[in-house]
Amino acid sequence: MLAEIITIGDEILIGQIVDTNSAFISKELNKIGIQVYQITSIQDDQEHIVKALKNAESNADIVLITGGLGPTNDDITKHTLCEYFDDHLVESKEVLEHVHHLFSKYFNRVPSEVNLLQAQVPSTAKVLSNPHGSAPGLWMEKNTTVFVAMPGVPYEMKYLLLDEVIPRVVKKFKRPFIYHKTLLTYGKGESDIAKSIETWENQLPQNIKLAYLPSLGKVRLRLSSKGTDEKELKKGLDNKMDQLVVLLKDIAIGFEEETSIEERIGALLVQRGHTVSLAESCTGGLIASKITSHAGASAYFKGALVAYDTKIKSEVLGVSSDLIKNHNVVSVAVAEEMATQSKKLFGTEYAIATTGIAGPTKGDGEDEVGTVCIAVSTPSEVISEKFSFGKARERVIMKSTNKAMELLLKEILKN
Amino acid sequence: MLAEIITIGDEILIGQIVDTNSAFISKELNKIGIQVYQITSIQDDQEHIVKALKNAESNADIVLITGGLGPTNDDITKHTLCEYFDDHLVESKEVLEHVHHLFSKYFNRVPSEVNLLQAQVPSTAKVLSNPHGSAPGLWMEKNTTVFVAMPGVPYEMKYLLLDEVIPRVVKKFKRPFIYHKTLLTYGKGESDIAKSIETWENQLPQNIKLAYLPSLGKVRLRLSSKGTDEKELKKGLDNKMDQLVVLLKDIAIGFEEETSIEERIGALLVQRGHTVSLAESCTGGLIASKITSHAGASAYFKGALVAYDTKIKSEVLGVSSDLIKNHNVVSVAVAEEMATQSKKLFGTEYAIATTGIAGPTKGDGEDEVGTVCIAVSTPSEVISEKFSFGKARERVIMKSTNKAMELLLKEILKN
Numbered sequence: 001m002l003a004e005i006i007t008i009g010d011e012i013l014i015g016q017i018v019d020t021n022s023a024f025i026s027k028e029l030n031k032i033g034i035q036v037y038q039i040t041s042i043q044d045d046q047e048h049i050v051k052a053l054k055n056a057e058s059n060a061d062i063v064l065i066t067g068g069l070g071p072t073n074d075d076i077t078k079h080t081l082c083e084y085f086d087d088h089l090v091e092s093k094e095v096l097e098h099v100h101h102l103f104s105k106y107f108n109r110v111p112s113e114v115n116l117l118q119a120q121v122p123s124t125a126k127v128l129s130n131p132h133g134s135a136p137g138l139w140m141e142k143n144t145t146v147f148v149a150m151p152g153v154p155y156e157m158k159y160l161l162l163d164e165v166i167p168r169v170v171k172k173f174k175r176p177f178i179y180h181k182t183l184l185t186y187g188k189g190e191s192d193i194a195k196s197i198e199t200w201e202n203q204l205p206q207n208i209k210l211a212y213l214p215s216l217g218k219v220r221l222r223l224s225s226k227g228t229d230e231k232e233l234k235k236g237l238d239n240k241m242d243q244l245v246v247l248l249k250d251i252a253i254g255f256e257e258e259t260s261i262e263e264r265i266g267a268l269l270v271q272r273g274h275t276v277s278l279a280e281s282c283t284g285g286l287i288a289s290k291i292t293s294h295a296g297a298s299a300y301f302k303g304a305l306v307a308y309d310t311k312i313k314s315e316v317l318g319v320s321s322d323l324i325k326n327h328n329v330v331s332v333a334v335a336e337e338m339a340t341q342s343k344k345l346f347g348t349e350y351a352i353a354t355t356g357i358a359g360p361t362k363g364d365g366e367d368e369v370g371t372v373c374i375a376v377s378t379p380s381e382v383i384s385e386k387f388s389f390g391k392a393r394e395r396v397i398m399k400s401t402n403k404a405m406e407l408l409l410k411e412i413l414k415n
Numbered sequence: 416m417l418a419e420i421i422t423i424g425d426e427i428l429i430g431q432i433v434d435t436n437s438a439f440i441s442k443e444l445n446k447i448g449i450q451v452y453q454i455t456s457i458q459d460d461q462e463h464i465v466k467a468l469k470n471a472e473s474n475a476d477i478v479l480i481t482g483g484l485g486p487t488n489d490d491i492t493k494h495t496l497c498e499y500f501d502d503h504l505v506e507s508k509e510v511l512e513h514v515h516h517l518f519s520k521y522f523n524r525v526p527s528e529v530n531l532l533q534a535q536v537p538s539t540a541k542v543l544s545n546p547h548g549s550a551p552g553l554w555m556e557k558n559t560t561v562f563v564a565m566p567g568v569p570y571e572m573k574y575l576l577l578d579e580v581i582p583r584v585v586k587k588f589k590r591p592f593i594y595h596k597t598l599l600t601y602g603k604g605e606s607d608i609a610k611s612i613e614t615w616e617n618q619l620p621q622n623i624k625l626a627y628l629p630s631l632g633k634v635r636l637r638l639s640s641k642g643t644d645e646k647e648l649k650k651g652l653d654n655k656m657d658q659l660v661v662l663l664k665d666i667a668i669g670f671e672e673e674t675s676i677e678e679r680i681g682a683l684l685v686q687r688g689h690t691v692s693l694a695e696s697c698t699g700g701l702i703a704s705k706i707t708s709h710a711g712a713s714a715y716f717k718g719a720l721v722a723y724d725t726k727i728k729s730e731v732l733g734v735s736s737d738l739i740k741n742h743n744v745v746s747v748a749v750a751e752e753m754a755t756q757s758k759k760l761f762g763t764e765y766a767i768a769t770t771g772i773a774g775p776t777k778g779d780g781e782d783e784v785g786t787v788c789i790a791v792s793t794p795s796e797v798i799s800e801k802f803s804f805g806k807a808r809e810r811v812i813m814k815s816t817n818k819a820m821e822l823l824l825k826e827i828l829k830n
Contacts, residue, residue, distance in 0.1 A: 009626075010624075010626055010639070011626060011628055011637070012437075012438070012441070012454065013441055013450075013451045013452075013453075013454065014441055014442065014445050014451070014593075014595060014639070015437075015438040015439060015440070015441030015442030015443070015444075015445060015451075016438075016442070016595075016597070016628065016635075016637065016671075017438065017628065018433060018434070018435050018437075018438045019433070019434060019437070019438070019454075020433050022427075022430075022433075022434070022456070023427070023430040023431075023432065023433045023434070024430060025430070026427070026428055026429055026430030027429065027430030027431070028430070029430075030429050030430060035428075036428045036429070036430075037428075037457075037458075037463075038428075038455060038456065038457055038463075038467075039427065039428065039434075039454075039455070039456035040453060040454070040455055040456075041437070041453065041454035041455075042452075042453055043452075044626075048452075048453075052453075070605060070627065070629075071605065071606045071609065072605060072606070072609045072627045073609075073616065073625070074624070074625060074626045074627065107604075111606075112606060112610050114606050114609055114610060115606050132805075134606075153629060153630070154630075155805075155807060155810055180429060180431075182431065189522075190485060190486065190487060191486045191487070191526075191527060191529050191530050191549075194486065194487045194488075194529055195527050195529060201488065209425070209489070210488070210489060211424075211425055211426060211459075211489045212485065212487045212489065213426050213431065213432065214485075214568060215568070215569075220431075222426070222431065224425070224429070256431075278721075280700075280703075284703055284704055284706070284707025284708070284712070285695075285700035285701070285702070285703025285704040285706075285707060285719055285721065286700070286704040286707075287700070288695075288699055288700025288703070288704075288721045288723075289698075289699055289700040289701040289703075289704045291699070291700075292699025292700060292701075292721070292723060292773075292812075293699070293808075293809070293812070295773075295774065295775050295776070295808055296776075297699070297723070298723060298724065301723050301724075302723060302724040302726075302727055303720065303721045303722050303723045303724055303727040303731070304700055304719075304720075304721035304723075305718065305719075305720055305721075305731075306693075306700065306703045306707070306718045306719035306720075306721070307718050308703075308707060308712070308713060308716055308717060308718045308719075309713065309716075309717040309718055309761075311717075312717055312718040312761060315762075316718070316720075316760060316761070345731060346724075346727060346731070347730075358707075358710075359710065360710050361710070361711075392570060393708075393710055394708070395570055397707075397708070
């Protein structure tokens, strides 16, 4: 069982947008035992689309196409499918009604002629209803291959995939079982890890694959396996993963499929009835944003002060200006005091504070760009550390955020 | 002049990571007149990589490969290039020295055997030095096609591309000129816009392409053109863009290539000597994070209070608990008061406040999931509006953030 994903749209090939749809689709297909053989991104060009469809048909059982289904002139997927399937467009009553309904409900007016064109579908296509937009999904079959076209707008695509496509695929195809488990580690590099698990890695059975995924202060270690016997597969892989967890117990924080570091922290805090707050300077709200991206954050996260201006650190947060003057705004002393004051201001048991120079210019600090001090205040102490995270603004902010979460988790686990 | 990008790595095909490298590479190639014909993502599989290389060679003048160059066993790009080029690995003195240097400088130790394997390169490859990692870039030529392999770690790839690859490509190939200009609009849908610019769109010359890129409250309209006469090309496209700006003057906020909405707001505030602060609830720090992702934000952004817990809204921000009780925490009245208090707390001329229910559960509010109130306080007034942004948490947060920035910009422009 192989799938291929074709994304259509010049915006991807000129680098204007990042293709997030393919990752979402791949993940969902993996869950039901379907391996993605290839992802191909091509422009809005009829000839090239036909070529890609042909190529995909020769490789895959299912071809998932996204993009080019919109109501405007640059959208040519439907016409191209007609050419490929030697088909023609007909009006779908179902889609017509849906478009009328959408416009009366959300826009309080009748749809324009352009909007009504969405009801034109290839005559042999099964229409998949799209509750979040006017372009329907299209399910078409050729010989033994299924072709599914979906709109490129991510949230429309997501619902179509989950509610319409996946259930149909599950029903139609007999599928093997694919199992991944990924250990999240913070604080050690890829080759250091590789060295420390060398013997274990060399003893991995043929059917279990190990992959290293390093990124800005964390390394993910993924084990993958595929087969028909779900129970056997899981047992074999889980066993190897258990050994890995023991080998890496100092740096492992959990499994990516089950948790992120924010969720892990959240679960521990909830368990203990503790809460956390933040005093962010150089991270500018990114830590707060990461924490609150998870549903349920309100159970343990009270709030954050983004004290971007140095004055705000003293006037709102209550860090003494003398301390800032004597130690420099980017210092472990100031970071520690920020964390302590954050705990007071928000009434929490834990607090993280960051102060640093994200660059590209030096700002109020005297240190080099990339210098960041991070402090964590706990019910019993305040710890802090000074880091050097390089020159690129985005990386400095991201590395600081990852490191702050790592330090907080370590402190929570200590207490 | 066509390029093809091949990304190697199971992590993309199982949906574990989103491929951001391809967008970055495509954008940079476009800037020097090279069109990306196709982006292909494939797994760490020798046979499949060879097939993709062959296919790319038949389509493109330049093939850019990312991924699979790391020091661990799952990295097979180098070996596969040897197979494809009928070549073998030799030790590069230059890379060997670099690896030793990296380890003594950053890790204060000698590299392990695994690390030293990075110095093994195909004998016919030109080594491209990678200052940020141990894996070098590789430049190889076959007939008239150039193949370049780069590590998949984004920041290593970026520097290699910009400092090593692009200058070599510019020198080697005669290239046409590609020109894109993208108008950013906030507040109207794709088909509404299409209708209002229909006549203009129908009169676009053949060599200028229009694309619509809708996403969560904003629509980007891109004009693209390609040719040899840079001056003529720019003149023709700029002329059409000027007409479009006039047609969409109520919703256009600037050009994406020149500005984002955050930068536009920043520039206006700096011009007027004004500053902004935030009181974020449901957006959880995302607005602050967006603003501070731009260098120079400290000139106009003083700080933010992420008042996630309802109590923080009264105790730290100073919104009266009676107001919250009487109006409900998700209300325009509370949003307005949050904005007013934020201005006071941070001493700014402008403030944005958000309060809403991001979901999936209802939290402290009584409204439906997706209900969000946004207020903007200006030197002369406070405006606010209540929205309904659907059920998906991520979308609610993102739409609220986009809408908040849209409202702030509109208010600044009024004053």
